Amino acid sequence: MLNRRRFLMSTAAAGAAGLTGLNLTPAFAEGAPQIQVFVPAAPGGGWDQTARTMDQVLRSEKLISGSQITNVGGAGGTVGLPQFISQWNGKGNSLMVAGMVMVGAIIANKAANNLTQVTPIARLTGEFEALVVPADSPFKTAADFVAALKADPTKVPVAGGSAGGSDHILFGLIAKTVGVPAPSLSYVPFAGGGEALSALLGNQVAAGISGFGEFSEQVKAGALRLLAISADKRQDGIDAPTLKEAGIDVELFNWRGVFAPPGVSDADKAAMIALVETMAKSDAWAAECKNRNWTPILLTGDDYAKFVTEDSARIEAILKDLGLA
Amino acid sequence: METLGHLAHGFAVAFSPTNLLWCLLGTTLGTAIGVLPGLGPALTIALLLPITYQVAPEASFILFAGIYYGAMYGGSTTSILLNTPGESATIVTALEGNKMARSGRGGAALATSAIGSFVAGTIGTLGVAFLAPVVVKFALAFGPAEYFSLMVLAFITVSAVLGSSSVRGLTSLFAGFVIGMIGVDLQTGQPRFTFGMTELLDGVDVIIAAVGLFAVGETLYMASRRYAGKDEIVPLRGSLYMTAAEWGRSWKAWLRGAAIGFPIGAMPAGGAEIPTFLSYAIEKKLSKHKEEFGTVGAIEGVAGPEAANNASAAGVLVPMLTLGLPTSATAAIMLSAFQSYGINPGPLLLTTQANLVWGLIASLFIANVILVILNLPLIGLWVRLLKIPAPQLYAGILVFATVGTYGISQSPIDLVILYLLGAAGFLMRRFDFPTAPVIIGMILGPLAETQFRRAMTISNGDWSVFYKHPLSLTLLTLAFIGLVGPHIWAFIEHRRRRGPEHVPGDA
Numbered sequence: 001m002l003n004r005r006r007f008l009m010s011t012a013a014a015g016a017a018g019l020t021g022l023n024l025t026p027a028f029a030e031g032a033p034q035i036q037v038f039v040p041a042a043p044g045g046g047w048d049q050t051a052r053t054m055d056q057v058l059r060s061e062k063l064i065s066g067s068q069i070t071n072v073g074g075a076g077g078t079v080g081l082p083q084f085i086s087q088w089n090g091k092g093n094s095l096m097v098a099g100m101v102m103v104g105a106i107i108a109n110k111a112a113n114n115l116t117q118v119t120p121i122a123r124l125t126g127e128f129e130a131l132v133v134p135a136d137s138p139f140k141t142a143a144d145f146v147a148a149l150k151a152d153p154t155k156v157p158v159a160g161g162s163a164g165g166s167d168h169i170l171f172g173l174i175a176k177t178v179g180v181p182a183p184s185l186s187y188v189p190f191a192g193g194g195e196a197l198s199a200l201l202g203n204q205v206a207a208g209i210s211g212f213g214e215f216s217e218q219v220k221a222g223a224l225r226l227l228a229i230s231a232d233k234r235q236d237g238i239d240a241p242t243l244k245e246a247g248i249d250v251e252l253f254n255w256r257g258v259f260a261p262p263g264v265s266d267a268d269k270a271a272m273i274a275l276v277e278t279m280a281k282s283d284a285w286a287a288e289c290k291n292r293n294w295t296p297i298l299l300t301g302d303d304y305a306k307f308v309t310e311d312s313a314r315i316e317a318i319l320k321d322l323g324l325a
Numbered sequence: 326m327e328t329l330g331h332l333a334h335g336f337a338v339a340f341s342p343t344n345l346l347w348c349l350l351g352t353t354l355g356t357a358i359g360v361l362p363g364l365g366p367a368l369t370i371a372l373l374l375p376i377t378y379q380v381a382p383e384a385s386f387i388l389f390a391g392i393y394y395g396a397m398y399g400g401s402t403t404s405i406l407l408n409t410p411g412e413s414a415t416i417v418t419a420l421e422g423n424k425m426a427r428s429g430r431g432g433a434a435l436a437t438s439a440i441g442s443f444v445a446g447t448i449g450t451l452g453v454a455f456l457a458p459v460v461v462k463f464a465l466a467f468g469p470a471e472y473f474s475l476m477v478l479a480f481i482t483v484s485a486v487l488g489s490s491s492v493r494g495l496t497s498l499f500a501g502f503v504i505g506m507i508g509v510d511l512q513t514g515q516p517r518f519t520f521g522m523t524e525l526l527d528g529v530d531v532i533i534a535a536v537g538l539f540a541v542g543e544t545l546y547m548a549s550r551r552y553a554g555k556d557e558i559v560p561l562r563g564s565l566y567m568t569a570a571e572w573g574r575s576w577k578a579w580l581r582g583a584a585i586g587f588p589i590g591a592m593p594a595g596g597a598e599i600p601t602f603l604s605y606a607i608e609k610k611l612s613k614h615k616e617e618f619g620t621v622g623a624i625e626g627v628a629g630p631e632a633a634n635n636a637s638a639a640g641v642l643v644p645m646l647t648l649g650l651p652t653s654a655t656a657a658i659m660l661s662a663f664q665s666y667g668i669n670p671g672p673l674l675l676t677t678q679a680n681l682v683w684g685l686i687a688s689l690f691i692a693n694v695i696l697v698i699l700n701l702p703l704i705g706l707w708v709r710l711l712k713i714p715a716p717q718l719y720a721g722i723l724v725f726a727t728v729g730t731y732g733i734s735q736s737p738i739d740l741v742i743l744y745l746l747g748a749a750g751f752l753m754r755r756f757d758f759p760t761a762p763v764i765i766g767m768i769l770g771p772l773a774e775t776q777f778r779r780a781m782t783i784s785n786g787d788w789s790v791f792y793k794h795p796l797s798l799t800l801l802t803l804a805f806i807g808l809v810g811p812h813i814w815a816f817i818e819h820r821r822r823r824g825p826e827h828v829p830g831d832a
Contacts, residue, residue, distance in 0.1 A: 042368070042371070042734070043368060043371030043372055043374075048371065049374075049661060049665075052374060052375055055375075056375065056378055072734075072735070073527075073734055074523070074524065074526065074527045074734065074736075075509070075523055075524075075526035075527055078523055078526070079523050079524060079526070079527075079736075082523070108514050109509070109516065109523070109526060111523065154785045155785065157782060157783045157785075162509075162511055162514065163510075163511060163512060163513055163514035164514035168514075186782055186783070186785065187782075188469075188779050188782050188783055189511055189512055191511060194593060194644070194650040194651040194652050194656070194657065195593050195594055195652070197648075197650055198464075198465055198593035198594075198644065198648075198650055198652070199468065199469075201465050201648065201650075202465040202466060202467070202468055204468035204469065204783060205783060213664075213669075216669065216671070217649050217669045217670065217671020217672065217673065217674075218648075218649070218671060218672060220671065220673065221671060221672035221673050223672060290667075291664060291665065291666075291667040292664050292665070293664075323513075324513070324514045324515075
């Protein structure tokens with residue numbers, strides 16, 4: 001009796017564990033296709049949220065009947081990428097979510113596979129980065145920050161995300177543009193946005209670089225001062241210049257997009273681009289982007305492929321300068 | 326007074342029938358996933374994120390908070406009964422809890438952990454409601470230098486689990502350092518000890534190591550001794566719940582555990598493991614029953630760390646609700662749920678979303694009550710697990726450990742690591758090396774290294790940061806006292822006791 005009850009309990013538990021791999025969503029639109037989305041990261045992060053938001057919008061717009069999301073996390077996506085290339089080859093109804101973080105991880109980890117081996121569909125969103133200082137910092141403008149950096153970069157510790165990630169890359173690009181040698185920079189990597197933020201609020205570091213969304217509420221509350229953002233143009237409701245306006249010729253979006261597997265037919269590729277394009281132009285998508293501080297920067301097909309190649313080259317160069325590649 | 330008004334309003338939100346139901350669902354689900362190693366609250370909440378498209382914000386946060394607290398309760402059950410920790414914060418619980426279970430006091434261990442969790446969870450939640458602004462100021466004063474000194478203090482706790490031989494204990498500790506170093510180095514982005522394997526770039530999960538060394542190693546050892554030894558498991562000796570003496574030994578440990586857990590949990594890089602280590606060391610030092618530690622199992626060694634673990638879980642909510650700082654994986658996922666409602670968590674959250682925040686805090690109190698009601702009657706059922714004959718029980722543990730490990734990231738490599746570490750655990754057990762220091766080394770080693778290197782980067786290589794910051798100096802002094810204090814004390818005791826009879830020159 002007891003053994004059977006115990007057995008039933010563990011079976012239920014095993015079932016729960018199995019659920020982590022696939023998340024089936026109910027189908028409710030007739031005739032629309034079912035798609036599969038591969039997320040090379042654990043549930044909860046930016047790529048996973050992109051996939052789940054896409055699923056939500058695609059279903060509410062009746063563009064698909066449902067989607068199946070598979071998470072294979074690890075090492076900036078470089079654990080999942082080889083699986084997507086080998087096991088998902090030729091599956092025309094599949095997409096992988098990836099982005100700039102994966103480009104950096106491929107270079108830094110010297111991974112065997114890269115994004116030229118998959119089929120670019122569309123760049124969807126980007127998050128621009130922000131350069132901030134604690135409220136009582138002597139730096140009032142980006143120019144003050146650059147002046148101090150030029151005077152002695154070792155005296156200006158800057159907090160951000162993990163080494164070789166988008167925050168570190170932006171710091172490297174800023175330094176390169178203003179003529180400060182990359183190896184002399186004092187970059188303090190933190191594992192998560194929260195930890196970097198607490199180092200700033202506790203006045204442990206001189207400045208911080210991270211996604212604008214990480215800092216926006218603290219800036220609103222007056223705990224941090226926003227010096228500049230890395231967007232291409234001034235943003236509504238943000239009272240800070242772009243880096244370019246501040247005299248630092250750098251633009252950077254931590255972009256996210258979708259790729260189809262290798263070996264899909266041209267017809268499947270065209271259909272997938274059309275599907276994603278329709279979604280990205282819907283009001284529901286625009287509303288979700290606004291909620292999540294994502295800037296829609298749609299780019300599809302060959303233009304997207306060209307962009308990925310150029311951005312990879314730029315990132316590889318700066319990672320080499322920083323001694324990480 | 327203003328806080329009381331807010332809290333009353335929060336209870337009004339939380340006591341609506343639907344929200345109570347969400348709370349019940351969350352706590353039940355949380356207990357279940359806490360029991361299973363690998364499936365933690367962060368992953369569960371992440372998988373439930375799409376629910377935010379369907380229900381009101383209050384309801385989903387009450388559900389998430391229930392899962393979060395429930396997992397803290399459930400994690401200790403398997404630690405105690407099967408030596409298989411479900412969460413990294415319950416690894417220390419396994420040390421004494423499993424010893425107690427084997428000697429027939431599993432019911433008491435489960436009871437002290439459930440009631441201790443309730444007491445500490447309630448104290449911690451009171452702390453969130455009334456002390457949050459004060460605690461957060463203290464927590465932000467901790468920079469890398471202070472964290473490093475805190476780690477040094479935590480290293481003193483290792484001496485509490487070293488076992489009979491320091492050389493063997495330290496060997497285990499250093500093995501833990503090496504395993505902890507596997508993966509990409511956060512400071513430079515370079516891989517270390519990965520042997521070119523992509524799967525190792527993120528390092529070895531501490532849960533897998535604990536399950537491998539404790540549960541699998543133990544199982545292999547038992548299998549090898551099947552016909553030789555008579556290391557029997559006594560299912561139950563004495564009463565099912567705690568005796569009066571056990572109550573007397575538990576309550577102080579609960580309070581001390583809560584006092585350690587809450588502030589450290591509130592620190593952005595404090596975590597849930599360090600307070601459990603510190604609590605264990607303190608309880609071992611203060612206990613009048615030192616001989617029970619590591620032999621038949623001392624109840625203080627379960628009560629303290631369990632309380633610390635739950636109080637730190639409440640502490641984590643302090644920076645999250647007051648500043649919008651996510652300081653644990655679970656908090657980070659909960660914050661992303663705020664975003665899907667278009668709520669930006671930040672310093673203004675308490676004023677702009679008072680309903681939501683106070684409803685959440687009130688539901689934490691309710692979740693605590695539900696959890697203790699849910700868990701106490703279950704103890705009778707759980708304890709009967711130990712009546713299963715040893716071969717079947719140990720086979721079950723192996724299945725359980727394997728399924729749970731695979732559940733962490735569906736990676737076959739994790740299973741290879743699990744069984745390699747299981748084999749290592751078997752050999753360590755066979756040659757009498759303690760396994761707990763390996764886990765402590767794995768957790769503390771990389772943390773100490775990271776904070777040390779951060780402190781040195783910020784200070785530009787100037788060592789004085791460690792003794793010029795008052796907080797850091799205080800912690801280092803405490804660590805020094807912890808290290809040499811007992812020796813000096815023992816020396817004085819020794820002199821005083823033997824002094825009168827053996828005056829120099831008198832012999």
